Amino acid sequence: MAARKPKKSASSLVHEWAKVVCGEANEQLQKASPAMRVEEIATEVALRVETRVRSLIQTAHRRRVGRRGEKLSVEDINGALESRGEPSLLRGSAGSRELDLKKLPSSSSPPREPSLALHWLSVDGNQPETAENDLEPMPREHELYVRKVTETIKGGESDERKLVFRSLRTADGLAGVAPALIKFCTDETRRKRSEGTLRNVVAALRALVLNRRARVELLLHDVLPAVLTCVVAKKLNSEVVREEAARCVADICEEFGDKYATLRPRVAKTLADALADDKPMGTRYGAIVGITALGPLAVATLLIPDAAALADKLQTKDHADARACSFALLQAILLYADHAAAASPKPTTMMIRRAA
Amino acid sequence: MPSSSSILGRSLEMDDAFSARCFARAYEAFHHWIEGTIEPVRSEVKALLFPAFAHSYLRIVKGDEEKVAGAFLERWTEAHASHFPEIEELKRGDLERLRRSKFEVRLSAVAAELVGEYLTRTANVSMIQLLNEHARIEIVESFSKGGGDAVLVEDEVNTRSELKLGALSSSVVDARARAFSTLPETFLDDDDDKANRYAAALLARARRPADTVESTARPLLSALEPTALAFSLSDARDVSTLKPSRDARRLAAGFADSSIRVYRVDEKTRTNKVAHEGPIYGLSWCTACRYLLSCASDGVAVLWDTETGRALCRYKAHAGPAWDVSWADLSRGHVFATCGADGGRVFTTDRPDPVRILAGHWGDATRVTFHPNAHYLLTGSTDKTCRLWDVRAGSYCRVLEAPSPVTSVDVSPDGHYAAAGCEDGSVRLWHLDSGAQVASHHPPKKKIRTTPVYSVAFSADAVALASGGKDRCVRIWAAIEDGRLSEPHRLFKTKATPVFDVSWTQKNLCLVSGPLLV
Structure with a gap:
């Protein structure tokens, strides 16, 4: 962008405007201060006006940088005016426009709640090739x-x-x-x-x-x-x-x-949640298999406490999925029993009998 | 300071070409006014003429208006015959000494008042700004005889006082370490018994001496080959400020509609709070990552407890917008600072009113951060300086000159260096003790004015400096190692995320946050 040109034209624009205004008010000005020529007054007015506008824009600009915005907004300028004790002049465009309620749902999607996403911008000094990073194309x-x-x-x-x-x-x-x-x-x-x-x-x-x-x-x-x-x-x-x-x-x-x-607690939570009664049989099967794969400790804390109740519920249903679930549960309990038998001299036979 | 060096508070930043024309006119008006004053006052205030003239000339030269500058010098040389050597300096283009020095002027109270009254009445902003910055006016009781000339003195702010930049005493550091060690050990806050029990069982297993987990004591990450985690907020067009907690588990976001949201990274939950009126400009997490401070355009700072989501206290900090807020990095002594158009304010959390008012910037103080030992704090301002303040005395002890209005500041963890990012995209580094500039980086000319640096941050080991801004890039400067900021050591581009904040965790993980603009 050519930064210089528009700035100069802004100054001269104000000057031209001041000339026109002072020209119109020529008679009153001559009466008020006969010593000064209209051109001189116009120059003075232009300078004052420009200084004022610039200082206003500067205050508004400060607000824009403060809120890290991309562009100067109506609110920035209104805020600047208010902070100087002047009435706000501008209104947002949305307030003055009439909206057709019938067309609204189709024309624009409802505003969405801001959501957080994480990614690695860099790992050990190298940028990973993820969708969020701006990288060279893949070799x-x-x-x-x-x-x-x-x-x-x-x-x-x-x-x-x-x-x-x-x-x-x-x-x-x-x-x-x-x-x-x-x-x-x-x-x-x-x-x-x-x-x-x-x-x-x-x-x-x-x-x-x-x-x-x-x-x-x-x-x-x-x-x-x-x-x-x-x-x-x-x-x-x-x-x-x-x-x-x-x-x-x-x-x-x-x-x-x-x-x-x-990591482990989070996985455990997901799997334990998937055991709930309202979940489909396939989901529960996955949860049991998943917990079993995590090892005896996971089975002991996540599965065994509810195993009896779960087994009872599974038995009432005569369905291929339910049978698969029962079988998976049995395998899990066997794994746990094996482990428990190896770890302690006291086998937990009671529980196994109940669960089975 | 005994002398009253300020005639009026605020100044107007103007672009250079416009200000060149303003200064020529402003000086002329000022000169004529002084010539027209009555005698005992005139011989005193005449001393202000040369400082005003010399610095007006410097401004005009800066505005690149050669013709105006030449004519200006030509016109007034005769009037300043007594300052022949300085005029010669100006003519030679040898401007550095004048730029760095201040003029000391002795005025009686009556004369000073008259000048102030005149400048205010005529709204001669250029002269006000200039005299504020470059003349130190000492008020004397009676009319001084004949009114001495202005005396040029080296500006000694940066050498006047010794600084204690060392680290905190070990007792305070211990306290901080304790605060860290008491962080809760349960990983899931909700009442999921099973998962919690599993976590507890895992922990118990890990604590057995047979397999103590060595991997938990990970070494510091390298700052020169940095690992950076990016927090991007989508569907957040009006987000105005972002701050991740230093344990990287939460992200606080302030919005232009005056709401604040806190996102928990591992739970995917967020809380929504409103206590301000107007855009949120600044956020700061305390060391233990529980309490959050926010400040907004209503000039108020609010203290939040993020565990309960409640606003605990409101502090009326500024008449205008409060641009930034920062905790002192201490586990005890809950001290924080805010900054705004009327300077900086230091608060303790138990009092609603500030305990220190930091006045001295000629423009808005836009950024504030504490020195690691909390004896000092650093502010950045639109008057193109950063100032280091002695918190106890409430006065500034270093002035660091920046190339353009300052949009971000940081002090190195070892306490000896300061860095600032500016509105024109430049980054500058100073040695605090001497107040000298160590290194500086300026973006290529064509990008100037479009890419403010929103955040700068020293790595935990003070080896590197990270900067991020509107240009959607994160730059890593190998700051102190080779003393130059010619090229960024590393440059990471994001696709569509202006970088609102960069920070480093204790383990030297770089945290980058910004909104995802699509």
Whole structure:
């Protein structure tokens, strides 16, 4: 922007305006101060007016910078006027315009509540390739790798799949492509997909989690919700996917649980919530499998206290899902009993009998 | 200060070209008025003429109006024959000494009053500003005989007093450490028994000596290869200020509609509060991340308890807008400061009125932050200076000159350096003890005036300085290491997030926050 030009023209504009006004009031001015010429008075008036306007704009500008706004607003100028004890002059445009209520719902979406999102702007001095960061485009070889993986996940030969998963599990230098892969996977879990695809997606995520060089750690906030959804999803008709996802959650907890103290409790909360009575049977199945995968300690604290009640409820329903749930619960209790027997000389036979 | 150096409070910032024309006219009017005063006063106030003339000339030169400057010098040289050496300096273009010095003028109370009255009546803003900044007027009881000339003295504010910039005594630091160690150990605040029990069981297991978790004692992150976490607020067009707590678990957001929202990062919850009238301009978290201070255009500071979500106390701080608020970094002694058009104010939380009033800036004080040892505080102002204030004395002890109105300030954790970001996008660094500029960065000319630096922050180990602003970038300057700010050490661009705030946690994690503009 040419900063200078408009400024000069602003000054001369005020000057021209002052000339016109003083010219109109020529007679009165001559009476009041015969010694001065109209041009002199006009110059004086212009200078005073310009100083005043500039100082007003300056005060308003201060308010704009204070609220870190992009543009000067009506409120800024009104605020500046009020702070000088002058009546506010301008009104917002919305107040004067008539709105057609009938058209309103279709024309504009309702205002949304501001919401917070977090991402890594930089990790150890490097910017991760996430959607929020402004980066150079991905290198060609990365792009090819991502395309190959996504195609295989969507439906590839079984040999090919094995190869790809092994690569995801062990390959070096995946840190650059991991964000793109994880974005693809998490997007995929949100859509309605076939069982096979979802299973591949979860397997791919699990392979990435286990590959330390892929540095999934930085994207855990994307990975974990996606995988947990696969464990306890309401409309998912596949036990295999739930089981695979549960193993993936357990792997994540194993890998990062010590580093992030809130990780395990948070997973536990999600799973425990999914056991509630009003949840569909599939969700409860996922929760039981998920808790079992976390290990005996999780089973002891999250599952055992309610196990008897849960088992009773499951038995009243004669349904394939309910039977699967009962079976999963039994497995969980067996795991716990095994552990308890190994840890303490007193077996908790009472509880097992009740639960079974 | 014994002398009264201020004739009137406020000044007007003007762009240079306009001010050049104003100064020529303003000086002429002032000169004629002085020539026309009656005798005993005239010989006294004549002493003000040369300071006014010399600095008017400097302003005109700054405005790049060569013709005006030449004509101005030509016209008035004769009238200032007694100041021949200084005029020669001006003609040579040797302006540095004049710029850095102040003129000392002795005036009787009557004469000073007359000058003040004249300048106020005629609203001669240019002369008021100029005399405020460059003349130190000493009021004497009686008419001084013959009225001496103005004496040029080196401005000694920056060397006058010794500073105690060292760290706090160990007892205070211990207290702070205790405050940290008493942070609650439960991770989930809601009443989810099962999850809590599981967490407790995990903790109990972790505490067993067999597997004490070493990974919890993570080392300090590198500030030169920084790890930065970005908080972006979407659907928040009218957000006016953002501040993450230093444990990075909460984000406080102030809005132009006078509401405040606090977001909890790990719970995805938020609370909504209103206690102000007008846009929120500043927020500050206390060290323990529980209490929050806010200030707004209504000139009030409010203390919040974020656990209960209640406003605890209101402090009437300023007549105009309160631009910024800052806690003193202490676990005991609840002290905070605010700033506004009428200067800075220091409060203790138990009193509704300020315990110190910090007056001395010629423009609005727009940013405030405490020195780490809390004996001093630093303000940034639209008068293009930062000032370091002795909190106990309530007076300023260092003046740091910035290239344009200051929009952000910070003091290094070791207490020896200060940094400021300015409205034109420049970043400057000073050594506090000497008041000398250490390093400076100016953006390329074409970007000037469009990209204020909203926030600067020293890393926890004082190795790097982070700055962020309207240009949607975060820059990391390897500040103290090589003493130059020629190129940013690292530059991180966001796609559509103007950076409202940068800060560093104790572990040196860089926290960046801003609204997501789509």
